[in-house]
Amino acid sequence: MQAFADLIERLDRSAGTSERVEALVAYFAAAEPLDAAWALQVLLAKRRRRLITGRRLRQICLEGCGLPEWLFDACHAQVGDSAETIALLWPGEAGMAAMPTSVTDLPLHHWMEQLLPAAAALEGEEQAVAVRRLWQGLDGQQLLVSCKLLTGGLRVGVAQGLVVRALARLSGLDEALLQHRLMGAFTPSAAVWNALLAPTEDGDAVPSRPYPFCLASPLEPDPESPAPLEGAPGDWLVEWKWDGIRGQLIHRQGGSFLWSRGEELIHEAFPELLEAAACLPPGTVLDGEVLVWPPGRPHPAPFAQLQRRLGRRRPGRALLAECPVVLVAYDLLEWHGEDIRAWPLSRRRSALEVLLQPPLQATPGPAAEVSGPGGEPGEAPPGGADAGTDAEPQGPAAVASDPQPEPGANPEGADRRTAPALTPFVTGGGEQPERDEHLRDGVLVARLQPLLPAAGSDAPATRLRLSPARPLTSWEDVEALRQSADAVNAEGLMLKALASPYRAGRRRGAWWKHKREPFRLDAVLLYAQAGSGRRANLFTDYTFGLWERPLEPQDAAAEGIGRDDPAAASGAQGETVSEPMDGEQPLQAPPRRLVSFAKAYSGLDNREILELDRWIRSHTTERFGPVRAVEPVQVFELAFEGLQRSGRHRSGIAVRFPRISRWRRDKPAAEADSLEAALALLERTGGTMDGSR
Structure with a gap:
């Protein structure tokens, strides 16, 4: 000790x-x-x-x-x-x-x-x-x-990467191998420690062990540069950044497992995905996103629907029917027991497409061609496109038999047995990449058998979907694509270099996330509380409010809009706003109230934190234990990812990932946003009682 x-x-x-x-x-x-x-x-x-x-x-x-x-x-x-x-x-x-x-x-x-x-x-x-x-x-x-x-609150502030680096120096093993061995469950024992540092691969044969997740870096394009990334658009794979739970679906040695990015086994909450994993060939690991996606819908349900499934060890039949989940797969990490993370993304994607795309539902590009049993390129595997035009579509992409329309497109009447053709991968110069040696291997073809029955079937594997690649012919299309993500309940775009391997952790340069612009509202600071740890002596935890109704002309007069002192905007309410006619009583502007809307802890720099802390101490109106009520005159722009109706919040709205975007020193409190504006935003973006957008 x-x-x-x-x-x-x-x-x-x-x-x-x-x-x-x-x-x-x-x-x-x-x-x-x-x-x-x-x-x-x-x-x-x-x-x-x-x-x-x-x-x-x-x-x-x-x-x-x-x-x-x-x-x-x-x-x-x-x-x-x-x-x-x-x-x-x-x-x-x-x-x-x-x-x-x-x-x-x-x-x-x-x-x-x-x-x-x-x-x-x-x-x-x-x-x-x-x-x-x-x-x-x-x-x-x-x-x-x-x-x-x-x-259970010991937080040392040492990143896992530093610990892995120390273990690598101690053992002489590669850091990537140690990261893989540390994934998943960890029960402290001498045997586990010795297996972790074992010089051979004897310690790696754990069927349930996931791989370290490859993480993306936020993309911040240079406004003066025409291209946000190096190379040509054709060097990059573009996908939606789905708004779900990142997970690895594993099928090894007769067992199936679903791991979250937080290294937690979550398959008890999603039993239908375990059934789907059992349909995969042995020795398969998929990386993808768990989403609620009702059958026949052109896009997944909002994240709020998925929240209903979280933490349920045994979800009931009603919940399974109301919130059916799928795994949208965007990478293949292990194939027939072979770790293929070192393959370039173009090769992994080609293998994933063959696994999850039935031959009758798509026209694969040259990079997705496989050899037949005799080793000749282009010969389809048994049950494929050459098996007869009357054959039922097969393969896990039948899971995603619903074609993914462009935002705003009407999916009604679409032939759900027909999927969009896959875009062949090409290099920046327009040439097709060198064909995958693994895909020319006749043995591999036997592994790439279609998994699924016809589209619309209730088979478990219909819960696996291929994440569609978005066509990108010009860098100018990126911004329009990013801003259209909200129409399909996505957070933005993912841009991945086709030549990149699947690396552990966050390595800048190969994987980028380009999220759509967050929602924003101007709110008034109502309460403040001191932080913890190093911020224990500073007020850094803030509660913000919105007006219960919008600003109206009588409010403008009553609350001091237009006066020389901006602070007067939060002052006298209920003043006379117009001259009464003979025999009439003076009109009174009904007072407006500020209603608590969201809490935020981040977004200000150190200078602003110190300045606001001094202001809070000198403008406190009431104290409630550690919480201070302040004069409602400071306005801040809040950024957030979504809204959801909630009976647990005073405002009736729950806010997802709120943070301070900027201090609106230019804006009087009376001009801050109202709950009506938040509700309008909720409805405009497709929000319902259970939806965030």
């Missing part, structure tokens, strides 16, 4: 990445395998299990040290962290017997497997005594670490 606490302190004080890597290498080299495995789990946050709440630890501390509650609260307000506050205030308890053995000499695994769980299993005073006995022999740093381990 002492060594692990020293490591945490060293990592916290290290200024550069090389120093942190050296600290990790030194610790792992000296630690016993079981301790190293537990330390790795904590550092990578593989499992943040809360044994005791922070509130309970606070209570145990107060009862043991005799400090008044107000003093603890005042210290916490300055520090911003309960565990650190306890570590600073705990003086030890007079007369309490210490542990028989110095707890700091006990190995980390003894703490994680015995001491901490045993204390958490107790209740009431017995638990308080057990926790305080653990604290007796600890210094401040050790006490901080022990509290963090109890609450």
Whole structure:
């Protein structure tokens, strides 16, 4: 435990990445395998299990040290962290017997497997005594670490890449191999640690293990450059950036698994996708997006529909019918047990198209041609296009038998048995790329058998769809495509270099995400609360409101629009707005109210945070514990990804990913947006009671 606490302190004080890597290498080299495995789990946050709440630890501390509650609260307000506050205030308890053995000499695994769980299993005073006995022999740093381990809130601030780099230096293994071995479930043990660093590939034969996800970087085109990316448009694959859950669907050794990008097994929530995975050839791994996509619909349902499926271990029949999910596949990572991530995207895509596109529903380009059993190019596999014109369409692309129309197109009357022709991959010079050697292999053809029955079937594999490639002939088309993404419930575009392998993590240059412009509304700052950690002394958590109704002419007069002082816009309400006729009562403008709309924590730079913090302290009108109400005069533009009706929010609307876009110093509060504007935006973008757009 002492060594692990020293490591945490060293990592916290290290200024550069090389120093942190050296600290990790030194610790792992000296630690016993079981301790190293537990330390790795904590550092990578593989499992943040809360044994005791922070509130309970606070209570145990107060009862043991005799400090008044107000003093603890005042210290916490300055520090911003309960565990650190306890570590600073705990003086030890007079007369309490210490542990028989110095707890700091006990190995980390003894703490994680015995001491901490045993204390958490107790209740009431017995638990308080057990926790305080653990604290007796600890210094401040050790006490901080022990509290963090109890609450599951230890965040070291070390990226997984640094940990993997340290392990690679220690073992001499390639970082990509280690990243792959670390994917999925991780149960700390000496055997797991030894398998992780094993020099051979013996530790890789885990059927359920996913691959590290390849991540895209945000594209920020140079407005002065005609091309947002290097090369010709034909060097890039363009797809929709779907608004769902990223996942890998695995079928290996008779088992099927669905992993999220957060390395969580989620197939219990989506049993129909496990059934679909069983239709794949053994040794297949697909990378794609889980979406709710009702049959016969030209595009998927909004993300809010998918949220109804999340966290359900056993979704009922009604929910399965109301929110049917599919996997829209856009990459093939493993084929017949072979890791093909090193193939260029053009080759992986060609193999994926053959797997998921039935011959009768598309006209594959030359890059998608495969050899027949005799090895001759162009000969279709059994049951393919040459099997007869009356044959039923087959192959997983029958899953996506609905053609994907351009935004605004009417899908009614479309022949759902006919899919759009695939666009052949070409190089920037217009030449077709070198044909894939794997696709000329007659053995591979036997693996590329169509999977599905006719379109419209209820077969499980109809829940697999091929993500369509969007045609791109000119860079000028990118912006129009991006802004049309909302019409198909997509977030924007993905642009992927056809020559790129599938790499682990975020590597700039090959994969780019180009999201559509977010929605925006101007809102008024209503409340502020201090942040946590390093921002514990600054007001950085903000609550914003919208007017309950739009600004009307009588409001403009009543609320001071046009006066010299912009702040008067939030001033007197209900003033007379017109001269009364003889015998009439003066007209009064009904007062407008601001209604809480969204909370936001990001978007301001450090200078603006400090300036706004000073303003909040000098313009507080009320206090509610840690929350301060402020004068409603500051307007901020909020950016967000979507809206959804909600009965849990005072405004009746839930906001998705809100953040501050800019401080509207030029705008009086009375001219901020209203709930009517938010509702109009919700309806204009196709929002319903369950939809976000």
